[in-house]
Amino acid sequence: MTFINVIHAHSTVLLIVSFLLFSFLMPILERWKNSWCATMAVAAHVLAFVFIGNLSWRVFTEGTIHYELGGWSPPWGIEFVVDYLALFMLITISTVSFLILIFGTVDLTHELKPKVLGLYYTLYLLLVGAMMGLAVTNDFFNMFVFMEIAAISACGIISVKSDRECVEASFKYLMLSAVGTGCVLLSVALLYMIGGHLNFAFAAAAIQDVAHIYPNNILVALALFSVGFIVKAALFPLHVWLPDAPSSAPSPSSAILSGLVIKIYTVVYLKLLYKVFPIELFDLLPVFDMILILSALSIFFGSIFAIVQEDIKRMLAFSSIAQIGYVFLGIGLANSTGLTGGLLHIFNHAMMKSMLFLSAGAIIYCTGIRKIDDLKGIGLKMPVVMGAFTIGAMAMVGIPTTNGFISKLYLALGTLDANKHFYLAIILISSFLNCLYYFPIVINAFFGESEEEDGEEEIQVKKLPLRMSVPLIILGAGCMIFGIFPKYILVIIERAVEMIL
Amino acid sequence: MYSAAEGINQVSQTIISSKPVWIVLIPMIGALLVYLAGRKTEWVRNILSAAIALYTFKEVISLYPLIQQGIVEYRYLIVPIIDYELFFRVDSLSFIFAALMSFIWLLATLFSWAYMADEHAKTRFFSFFLFTLGGCLGVVLTGDLISLFLFFELMTFSSYVLVIHEEDKQSMDAGNVFIILGVLGGLVLLMGIFLLYSAVGTLEIRPLLSELTASGANQPLILLMFLIGFGVKAGMVPLHIWLPQAHPIAPAPASALLSGLMIKIGAYGILRVVLMIFTGTEVVEDAVLFAEWSNVFGYIIIWIGIVTMFLGALMALQQTMAKKILAYSSVSQMGYILLGVGCAAYMGADGAMGFVGAIYHIINHAFFKAGLFMMVGAVYIHTHELDIEKVRGMAKKFPFIAGTFLVAAFGIGGIPGFNGYTSKTLVHHAIEEAYLVNNDPWLFIAEKIFVLTSAMTVCYFIKLFRGLFLGEVPEKYDKDYHPSPVVYLTMGVFAASIIFIGIFPQVIYQSLIIPAMNGFTYDPAKVEYLTKLNFFTWPDIRAMVIVLALVAVIYPLGNKFKLFSIKFPDWLSIEYSLYKPMANIGWQLCLFTYKYIDTGVNNVYYFSSRVCRKLIDVTSRFEDYLMIFYDFDAKTLRRAVDITGRFEEKMMDMYEGSTDVSDRAKEADKRFKERYTDTSGKVQDAGESFKGRKIIGWNIKNINIAAMIMAFLISVFLLVFFYFSRIA
Known part of the structure; x- marks a missing residue:
């Protein structure tokens, strides 16, 4: 029974520690039993489900969990806080990364050299662990450390393929995220200078007291935080790393980068904005308006850039820029409906975008085609993959009965609540632009004349392994189910929003 | 019979009842079943699809007793916070649409047995055929705008598959225009829905004018959004360009439904929004004209209707493809319906005439246009060609179809005794009434255009009938054809319905159309007048005779001067002059922004990184200079030390001549020499040399210039300090 007690008492930290532990076991396993790596990575996720299950039960019954690392109480020790927002992120991350991993166990053997396969799982688990850490941490320096771990391991899973493009992309990512973390560190220092605390709650209280004495410090810190997180989340003017990174990396890496990594920083940013900075500050500095403008630019230009792409993965990556704009739009609206829409879009977009990347990966796995124009008639040969892609495309456009519609609905109602009709128009225009670049792929895949009489070779299609099709089917079904019954996820999001605002 | 009018003002x-939900779900689930069945056997699939259509029809009809008692509602909650629910609400108007759709859908399904026999992808066709029925029924049975939008989009996407059924280049292009305009219209509609929601906080379809006025919302903007959104679907000029492309290209049963029913969804939406949502619940006596925005928009819709009907008829006259003629004819007939809706909205509570005219024309048009498309489709099954310059004389081959075609053509031409006559008369009355409201001279012209268009309608049907059914049979098509019995059955039903409604217009009028006014705001006196309306009066028949007289003038003239085969230049069409350039500009803009903004942003990064490189270079060079400077410094120092040494030597000589001291000085000199000779400009050396240069003890001989300057500065500082501290 002690075992269960330990889990019960320490599941917050065990969740992250188990990821770190498994990730460092990988290099050893790789030398000893190469074939076990994938299984162990999956096992880490299964273990995580147990911890998250325990956490969610406790959060729903007892409320927010405060966990003190090593028994040191907050002003001195590190504190983890699992509230509804963190729980929401934990569920999103664990589910989506689990499905990506299942897909990856087959796809990676095809894309990577066997030598680096075990190391890939090390990086992958590190990344997932760091993201979970970011979701639960309540401490500035701890946050910084997790950010660095996430950045380095993300850089690793991009460059793991070691061709020229990947290395260049990962270098770009490394540079820009170094700028980002640098900014964050600097602003942490600035806040520590005036507050004297690293714990969010204590820092917030301290800053509240001294805000009128050092307004400039806080403003500069806020500006630096914003820049840092916007770089990490790839919002429009600072997005340059994103299109390169997922388009050249292996498909599971692209899926997790576009689907989860950019989202976790928006959540951390949200947490900082509402938990640390005093509300009066936002009257002084119109940070929400700035976020809104950037998100509108991001939504618009991301879609425009995606229209002219030829490579399918690059197109999806540009589309991510537009979609992260929606999440920031929700944050910028700063009312409960808009924020619900933004958070819901984190979950929905994590599902749709990872599904789209995985189906693009499956197409590349089975046929080797990357160019959009060559995808003609592929839907009839790969019905599962293109079916999933179609659902994803529908969800991206925001067709009713898909989950994308629900989050866009909330965002639209949020713009109306905030009385900002311009952003409503932006949402709708971007839906139309999404339609312009997603539908031709779907239409070409399923309909249209076959070009066999032109003497072109029939596309050679490998059979899709079960482990690749099952995640696609689950994600596709998820997109539909949460489009028709969104209340199952809204249960958490509503409470999270209630807690934040 | 006349009890309906009293019921209007009753609550x-x-x-x-959950019946509406099932009516929508049955075809959708049925579509899946049909798809599964189609993978096994063909005839099971065919029977099943017809059975499902029949069952849907039966279910819709079974709503009739309920509708007579009141409004059928059903709610299904989806999203918790904003109280968004799938809300079904069926009143008489919805029932008319639902009944009409399910009935004609049934006939079209039967007809597809024959038509689709030789086509490819039959299972897909049947499956989506039924699914589209579900979407269409959903649109008319829902009671709030969000659910309406949901089914609207479902309908657009599933009918897309029907449009591109042929999958050749032409149909794919038509499909692209269809889907892009469809999505665009849907989004504009959604914008309108959201704006409405933000103003009044509800999306139920019921009169909301008082709430709207109270909220101070931008009414014309919302109305415009709705008008555009539904107008795309309704084929309203200038948003009609998808219609003449998509309708002829689809298989005949599908084009029958597209033209006969689905464009009516647009009219239905405009009707609901303008006449219901934006109209007050009270009948105001002697209301001021243009008091409400709905009246203003009514006037706009009248003119859109007039332009649409005239341009549609004009374009139909120029075509030679039978299905293209019919498609343009649909555009033109939609103009009649919009005209009716416009008159109703223009006159507010007095506009009941326009309302009943529009609804009656919707019903009639569904019958004859769906029928006509299937009739030419029946010819197409055998000839695979429908150009009236190539296929001629088919009356000899298909006498029965030629007969039913003639009946339908009489219907659409408005010949008394056939169904079109009744509704055209009503719409004609409506425009006349609108003119009489304040003798607007423009509406007088509109009425004349109406008459002219009616004449043109007859002209293009004469052209089509002469082309397709009369004349010599070309040799290529001179065979014996045996249309299947299903074709005879469906054609017969269409012709019979057209004649039945034509001869007994009161049956449908009293049992369906008058009750439909229930829920809309109309002057009871006006409604009373309408219930007692007689269609076969001399002035109305005379109007028709005038039209026919006009035909007798126009048709021979047109034939003589070959006015009916003018090929308009491409640049004249809206598509070429407006939409294609717009699409092109859009594409170029995308390319441009990608080229300049995205690469621009990238270039900024590259530029800044290059600047950083430069800066680093400069810094390192600066370090070099520093090194050189230090080196120089060291040399100077050495020289200074030399000088000092020599100076000291001389001092020594001068004072004591003591060899002991001078020896030591020499030693020190040597040490310095050793220390500084290898400072050659490199940083390490300089660093070491500085490290080694410590002052050991306080000795006058160890003093260098730097230390002296330092000491001087410190002393000055101290002096100043003491001076000021004293003052203080």
């Missing part, structure tokens, strides 16, 4: 009873 109608609300009946909770």
Whole structure:
């Protein structure tokens, strides 16, 4: 029974520690039993489900969990806080990364050299662990450390393929995220200078007291935080790393980068904005308006850039820029409906975008085609993959009965609540632009004349392994189910929003 | 018979029934079943699809007793916070649409047995055929705008598959225009829905004018959004360009439904929004004209209707493809319906005439246009060609179809005794009434255009009938054809319905159309007048005779001067002059922004990184200079030390001549020499040399210039300090 007690008492930290532990076991396993790596990575996720299950039960019954690392109480020790927002992120991350991993166990053997396969799982688990850490941490320096771990391991899973493009992309990512973390560190220092605390709650209280004495410090810190997180989340003017990174990396890496990594920083940013900075500050500095403008630019230009792409993965990556704009739009609206829409879009977009990347990966796995124009008639040969892609495309456009519609609905109602009709128009225009670049792929895949009489070779299609099709089917079904019954996820999001605002 | 009018101002009873949900779900689930069945056997699939259509029809009809008692409602909650629910609400107007759709869908399904026999992808066709029925029924049965939008989009996407059924280049292009305009219209509609929601906080389809006025919302903007959104679907000029492309290209049963029913969804939406949501619930006596925005928009819709009907008829006259003629004819007939809706909205509570005219024309048009498309489709099954310059004389081959075609053509031409006559008369009355409201001279012209268009309608049907059914049979098509019995059955039903409605217009009028006014705001006196309306009066028949007289003038003239085969230049069409350039500009803009903004942003990064490189270079060079400077410094120092040494030597000589001291000085000199000779400009050396240069003890001989300057500065500082501290 002690075992269960330990889990019960320490599941917050065990969740992250188990990821770190498994990730460092990988290099050893790789030398000893190469074939076990994938299984162990999956096992880490299964273990995580147990911890998250325990956490969610406790959060729903007892409320927010405060966990003190090593028994040191907050002003001195590190504190983890699992509230509804963190729980929401934990569920999103664990589910989506689990499905990506299942897909990856087959796809990676095809894309990577066997030598680096075990190391890939090390990086992958590190990344997932760091993201979970970011979701639960309540401490500035701890946050910084997790950010660095996430950045380095993300850089690793991009460059793991070691061709020229990947290395260049990962270098770009490394540079820009170094700028980002640098900014964050600097602003942490600035806040520590005036507050004297690293714990969010204590820092917030301290800053509240001294805000009128050092307004400039806080403003500069806020500006630096914003820049840092916007770089990490790839919002429009600072997005340059994103299109390169997922388009050249292996498909599971692209899926997790576009689907989860950019989202976790928006959540951390949200947490900082509402938990640390005093509300009066936002009257002084119109940070929400700035976020809104950037998100509108991001939504618009991301879609425009995606229209002219030829490579399918690059197109999806540009589309991510537009979609992260929606999440920031929700944050910028700063009312409960808009924020619900933004958070819901984190979950929905994590599902749709990872599904789209995985189906693009499956197409590349089975046929080797990357160019959009060559995808003609592929839907009839790969019905599962293109079916999933179609659902994803529908969800991206925001067709009713898909989950994308629900989050866009909330965002639209949020713009109306905030009385900002311009952003409503932006949402709708971007839906139309999404339609312009997603539908031709779907239409070409399923309909249209076959070009066999032109003497072109029939596309050679490998059979899709079960482990690749099952995640696609689950994600596709998820997109539909949460489009028709969104209340199952809204249960958490509503409470999270209630807690934040 | 005349009891309906009294019921209008009564509060109608609300009946909770899940029937509407099932009516929508049955075809959708049926579509799946049909798909599964189609993978096994063909005839099971065919029977099943017809059975499902029949069952849907039966279910819709079974709503009729409930509708007579009141409004049928059903709610299904989806999203918790904003109280968004799938809300079904069926009143008489919805029932008319639902009944009409399910009935014609049934006939079209039967007809597809024959038509689709030789086509490819039959299972897909049947499956989506039924699914589209579900979407269409959903649009008319829902009671709030969000659910309406949901089914609207479902309908657009599933009918897309029907449009591109042929999958050749032409149909794919038509499909692209269809889907892009469809999505665009849907989004504009959604914008309108959201704006409405933000103003009044509800999306139920019921009169909301008082709430709207109270909220101070931008009414014309919302109305415009709705008008555009539904107008795309309705084929309203200038948003009609998808219609003449998509309708002829689809298989005949599908084009029958597209033209006969689906464009009516647009009219239905405009009707609901303008006449219901934006109209007050009270009948105001002697209301001021243009008091409400709906009246203003009514005037706009009248003119859109007029332009649409005239341009549609004009374009139909120029075509030679039978299905293209029919498609443009649909555009033109939609103009009649919009005209009716416009008149109703223009006159507010007095506009009942326009309302009933529009609804009656919707019903009639569904019958004859769906029928006509299937009739030419029946010819197409055998000839695979429908150009009236190539296929001629088919009356000899298909006498029965030629007969039914003639009946339908009489219907659409408005010949008394056939169904089109009744509704055209009503719409004609409506425009006349609108003119009489304040003798607007423009509306007088509109009425004349109406008459002219009616004449043109007859002209293009004469052209089509002469082309397709009369004349010599070309040799290529001179065979014996045996249309299947299903074709005879469906054509017969269409012709019979057209004649039945034509001869007994009161049956449908009293049992369906008058009750439909229930729930809309109309002057009871006006409604009373309408219930007692007689269609076969001399002035109305005379109007028709005038039209026919006009035909007798126009048709021979047109034939003589070959006015009916003018090929308009490409640049004249809206598509070429407006939409294609717009699409092109859009594409170029995308390319441009990608080229300049994205690469621009990238270039900024590259530029800044290059600047950083430069800066680093400069810094390192600066370090070099520093090194050189230090080196120089060291040399100077050495020289200074030399000088000092020599100076000291001389001092020594001068004072004591003591060899002991001079020896030591020499030693020190040597040490310095050793220390500084290898400072050659490199940083390490300089660093070491500085490290080694410590002052050991306080000795006058160890003093260098730097230390002296330092000491001087410190002393000055101290002096100043003491001076000021004293003052203080």
